[in-house]
Amino acid sequence: MRVRANPLQEKLAERIRSHGPLRFSAFMEAALYDPDHGYYSAARRAHAEPTGAAGDFFTATQVQPVFGRIVCAALRRIREELGLAEGCTVADWGAGRALMAEPLGGFRYVPVEAGQPAPAPFEGIVFANELFDALPVDVAxxxxxxxxxxxxxxxxxxxxxxxAEPLAGEWxxxxxxxxxxxxxxEEWILELPVRIEPVLRQMDGALRRGALMVIDYGYTEREAVRFPRGTLMxxxxxxxxxxVxxxxxxxxxxxxxxxxxLGERASxxxxxAGALEDLSSWLLRAGERDMxxxxxxxESEEEEVRLRLQLKTLLFGMGEAFRCLRLEKGA
Ligand SMILES: C[S@@+](CC[C@H](N)C(=O)[O-])C[C@H]1O[C@@H](n2cnc3c(N)ncnc32)[C@H](O)[C@@H]1O
Structure with a gap:
């Protein structure tokens, strides 16, 4: 299929002409994060964000205020269970539009974005909603x-x-x-998650004690059989x-x-690593304290209807596709 000319396409085609075919992780890195033309960088320079109604996709974070309120309750519970200080740091890793800043206002909220240095070491919680699915992968x-x-x-x-070349070593x-x-x-496509460990190492360097809460769509090793054509989208x-x-x-x-x-590399x-659970179960547990x-x-009946609809979207629209994994450090 022919593709429309765009500056990044020219840049990548030139790289391939000079140095040969690229690993997919290099292509994906450029497609998403090239400082001039990457999907996320270009949108940000134009003061737009790719998420939301005017963008290309929704994340749970946009379902505000309900998602923010539930996550805040869940993170407070984690804080209590781990004996972390009130108002401890929550690093929103891959924060995007930082929509969690307001609901997590009771914590010391630190957004972390691609290409930024990791925050100085802290005790608290790393929150990562749809970060890991945006990390470049190789393909085999x-x-x-x-x-x-x-x-x-x-x-x-x-x-x-x-x-290209046969795989070698750890991959x-x-x-x-x-x-x-x-x-x-007879054959299948598999993504190689080459960037998970570097990101976990960055988080490990930043978090002295506390938890990492990962929310994302994904699969366990046993479920890999469901994706013979790979999962790139x-x-x-x-x-x-x-x-792609x-x-x-x-x-x-x-x-x-x-x-x-992800769990093994963190271990x-x-x-x-705690149990992997559906987002809906995690949200239900977070909300059960006061139903x-x-x-x-x-403030009004109309608003209550809107909030109930948001809760329904989270529990039934997203809650079964998304998973939560809690990892603890130094607990
Ligand atoms: C799918 S968006 C999710 C944004 C937000 N968490 C939400 O739920 O709406 C993924 C975000 O992760 C960021 N990101 C990608 N790699 C990163 C890295 N290594 N460190 C920090 N942020 C990263 C991207 O720039 C993007 O904002």
Missing amino acids: RCGAAAARMMRVGWRDGAFCWIE KEYADRLSRRMEGP SYRRHAAHED LRDPGMQDITAHVPFTF ALGWR FASVLRA
Whole structure:
């Protein structure tokens, strides 16, 4: 498929002509975070954000005030359970529009964004809503023969997938391990989560003691079998499609989060991983103390209806697709 010219496309095509096909993580990094033309950077320079009604997709964070109120109650409970100080730091890692600043006003709220240094060491909570799905991944094609890296090439004026070198080292081991779970398809596409560990290490350097709360869509190792074509997706104007090589910089690209891997890498850093649960169960537990009375507090009947609808969206619209993983450090 031919793609419309855009400056980032030219830049990436030139890189490929000079240095050969790119790893997908390099393509995705540029598509999302190139300082001049990346999807997130360009939107921010234009004082727009890709999330929300005028953007390309919604996140739970936009369901305000209900999401903010419930998360605030849940984080307060974590603070009590871990004996953290009142008003401790909450680092909103991958904060985007920082919509959690107001609801988390009772904490010391610190937004952290791509390309920014990690905050100075603190005791508290790292909150990461839809951060990990936005981290660049590599892509491999697996099957009976050796798993191979899929790189991005440039042919006839369009980006294309190119089967490249066999996987080696830790990513070969990762692919072999997940491949043992696959039954049925002769070949399948697997994303290699090459940026999870570097981000966890940054968080580990920043958080002296406390918890990391991850909310995202994803799968466990046992569930990998559900995604033989991989999980990469692009979002534009609230429509999802699978052509992630189209129009770099103009659309979002995401990959489901491999929660088993994330938990293992965090454990290797000395963190304790809790159970993985659906967002709906987590929200229900957070609201059960007062049966959502404080979450649904409203000035008028009309507002109450709006808040009830928000709660329904979170519990039933997003609550089954999204998962929560709590990790603790030094508890
Ligand atoms: C899908 S958006 C989610 C934004 C927000 N948390 C929400 O729920 O609406 C992902 C965000 O993560 C940010 N991000 C990506 N990589 C990051 C990194 N290594 N450190 C901090 N933020 C990052 C992106 O710039 C983007 O704002």
